[in-house]
Amino acid sequence: AQTVTQSQPEMSVQEAETVTLSCTYDTSESNYYLFWYKQPPSRQMILVIRQEAYKQQNATENRFSVNFQKAAKSFSLKISDSQLGDTAMYFCAFMIGGNQFYFGTGTSLTVIP
Amino acid sequence: DAGITQSPRHKVTETGTPVTLRCHQTENHRYMYWYRQDPGHGLRLIHYSYGVKDTDKGEVSDGYSVSRSKTEDFLLTLESATSSQTSVYFCATSAGGSYGYTFGSGTRLTVV
Numbered sequence: 618a619q620t621v622t623q624s625q626p627e628m629s630v631q632e633a634e635t636v637t638l639s640c641t642y643d644t645s646e647s648n649y650y651l652f653w654y655k656q657p658p659s660r661q662m663i664l665v666i667r668q669e670a671y672k673q674q675n676a677t678e679n680r681f682s683v684n685f686q687k688a689a690k691s692f693s694l695k696i697s698d699s700q701l702g703d704t705a706m707y708f709c710a711f712m713i714g715g716n717q718f719y720f721g722t723g724t725s726l727t728v729i730p
Numbered sequence: 731d732a733g734i735t736q737s738p739r740h741k742v743t744e745t746g747t748p749v750t751l752r753c754h755q756t757e758n759h760r761y762m763y764w765y766r767q768d769p770g771h772g773l774r775l776i777h778y779s780y781g782v783k784d785t786d787k788g789e790v791s792d793g794y795s796v797s798r799s800k801t802e803d804f805l806l807t808l809e810s811a812t813s814s815q816t817s818v819y820f821c822a823t824s825a826g827g828s829y830g831y832t833f834g835s836g837t838r839l840t841v842v
Binding site (some may be wrong): 660706710 | 771774775780822824829833837838
């Protein structure tokens with residue numbers, strides 16, 4: 618079975634500080650892709666960052682970066698210089714077979730001014 | 731998400747009535763999906779489609795049916811709505827490959 622676990626239902630961070638959201642997953646597949654999606658109060662799901670499992674180099678998108686540990690099946694998201702607009706629900710997900718997605722239950726992040 | 735439109739955006743309906751939610755895409759993506767989002771559960775797959783008239787069940791398909799008569803449209807029907815189907819419903823599309831999903835803006839359905 619494919620599973621994604623986000624063990625932190627809620628987190629908060631002070632504006633301009635750094636926060637890390639954790640995610641672990643389980644799959645027997647060797648070829649897959651990992652994603653973090655952001656869902657602000659507007660409800661729209663926005664892709665934050667993606668990582669190919671076959672790449673060892675961690676993906677980075679501006680203030681967002683991941684720490685991908687394939688052997689540990691861990692895929693954490695680091696947000697640097699947190700901004701008020703980062704307040705959102707964050708979902709970790711992985712994809713296998715080119716079209717089958719599996720989502721975690723989400724982490725609600727609040728950035729405190 | 732300009733390429734994916736969900737309608738309606740909000741709906742309140744009574745228990746026992748049929749409800750149809752519509753997803754329309756202009757992305758020409760092959761794969762389309764319906765998810766429901768509930769607190770503590772994340773997103774759970776209801777049904778998906780891998781082409782016109784080709785659909786399959788997801789993990790929470792009971793009480794739901796789908797149809798896809800055209801590439802661009804994917805309909806989700808609640809045959810007889812129940813209060814447990816109160817949720818936010820998301821449509822997503824994918825061209826396959828590694829680029830992930832494109833999501834619609836969701837439909838908030840309340841069954842009273």
